[in-house]
Amino acid sequence: MNGTFNIWLIPLLPFAGFMLNGILGSRMPKWLVTTVALLAPLAAFGVVVNAARSVFGIGVSTSSLPYIETCPMGWINIGALHIDFSFVLDQLSLVMLLVITGVGFLIHIYSVGYMSHEEGYARYFAFLNLFLFFMTVLVLAGNVLLMFVGWEGVGLASYLLIGFYFQKDSAANAGKKAFIVNRIGDFGFLIGIFLLLANFGTLTFSEIAAKLTASPAWQGGVLTTIALCLLFGATGKSAQLPLYIWLPDAMEGPTPVSALIHAATMVTAGVYMIARTHVLFDHSPFALGVVAIVGAATALFAATIALVQNDIKRVLAYSTISQLGYMFLGCGVAAYSAAIFHLVTHAFFKALLFLAAGSIIHAIGGEQDLRKMGGLRKHLPVTFWTMTAAVLAIAGFFPFAGFFSKDAILYAAYLRGPGGIALWFVGLVTALLTSFYMFRLWYMTFFGESRSPEIHPHESPWSMLGPLVILALLSIGGGWIGIERFAAYLWPSVGERVADSTIPHLELNLSIAAVVVALIGWFIADRLYREKPAHAAQMAEALPGAYKLLANKYYVDEIYGATVVKPLLGFSKYALGWVVDVGLLGGFAWLLGGIALFSGAILQRWQSGNLRSYAAWLAAGAAAVLLFVLVPWTTVWPDSMQLILKVTGR
């Protein structure tokens, strides 16, 4: 190790930005708020790039990883429990940091244009910087507990930003929903942490990994329980079945927030967490299988819902859930590097999709309904071309970024025996659906005639288009690193080797299959939404049951409402509210008050208000004292002394 990277600066710089803009932002001029908000992530990105240069040996000599910075004071020291406040930079966290600070910085720039006319400009950027702070803490954390701090923190930032337009009921409710659903997942995560602590006596990732590596025979059992608890936490944060329901509603937040938090970075925290604790999952094939099944099921489930949504951001939200399902599928077949690879490329093209959608929404005055768009290609050329790159990338066309990463996951799934082939097939169907709904969105926004002729769209300012162009370049070229090189780089962190197949040309054939289904999806979308837009409506009428089921998102919100939310609210209102609160606690309070009132009513009689009666009591008291002092009690009543001694306990 030569030199220090000062990685503690990476979280601290956004935090400083948050403090400045959060406390003084409302009193600072706008240009100063902007400067602070942009400098914080830029400087953090600079620190990351500096570290990356050293790691990759560009310009300077190569450094070895992992690189650890620990707070010398320690953090938690209770009895036998010692938890350090330490940041770890290794191959995995470096990739994540590059994505978070890099894409994060681009989205900050974009936000300057997007939010320029909004109320609460400083508040917005303060929260955005706060998010970067917690996210980098999450990624850099050297132990599970510190990761949990970041984990909770990004949840908080997410809540604050979803409810950014807090005057709107729907936004405030969406924020609450996101927070509460995440809390349910966090419950699983916490139980997992406690179990880790109980069984390993440490929460440091490297020590847990060392203990597990030392005992390769240790399989299943408690490890499965821990892994499933962690997975449950991950399903909350990463919007997987069964806790995905908050993400579509999270689209109530400003669009750049959806891009940064609810597409590119925060929601991938679950994937990162599984990759980070992969040793546990490697020791529990059952848990790994559950991860794969959850991922594949979510990918397909969310993709089907995305087919019929009409809100542009909701389509993208379900697409995000679906793509996260791919990443879980990758983790579930132990292809962690493929999952992280997809995480990176997804961050590029999904951030781009959201930002482009934001640009469209911005251009046509806040409209989000796809049915009211159309023919925007001529008005928004830059947005159109960048979004096209993103659509091709997510649909998985060669040579765009999504092609490489999605193929890596599908290939890895295919190699896992018969169950793996089933997972691969689900992934392939999802790829078809993905291609279809993305091109549906593409056709409905950019092609045909404008369905709202009264709107005069205008291209966005360059502060918004610049990030679009950069992200488009990344979406096109980001996959060319190739999974082999990426896996070789990531190997020290996730420790998995992709076994090559013995079947000749298998990978090539699978790739061709994936591109073919993507083409089919494009073709269907083309027929339905470009050539004969009426066909789509006819199809919806021909299959009313299926259409209604999808349009209402399988009624999952309603089912949860009826089975979980309503009973819980009823329990709170009647059992807790009336019986416990009003009955027990209120009754106790009334009892205390009643005793005071009753005894007061009796003692009140003493307070006659008659001066002479007071004086009489006074005189009587004085007489009693005199009597007690003057009368020689021991002679009058010989046993009195014993009585007094007994009473006073001497």
Place this chain on the structure above:
Amino acid sequence: MNLFYQEVPLAWYLLLSAVLFSLGVLGFLIKRNLITVFMSIELMLNAVNLSFVTFAHQWHAVKGQIFVFFVMMVAAAEAAVGLAIIIAVFRARATLAVDRIDLMKL
């Protein structure tokens, strides 16, 4: 010891003091007029003063006499404040009957 300067026994002084004090207490308890009540208080204070002086003379200690001055001083201050209150009460209520000055009662 000549006839004219015969020592009065200590007990007599104390008895007188006790009788005066009891009269004061009695007056305080049974009189209705506020001024009489006030005078009863003064009587009690002076009964105590008498016993102080007696003991001071008996034990040749000056402390008892000093205490008497303190009590007289406090009694004077009390008389000033007390009489002011009595006047204020009389102006407000047009009565000095103790039984009827019971506004503090709920």
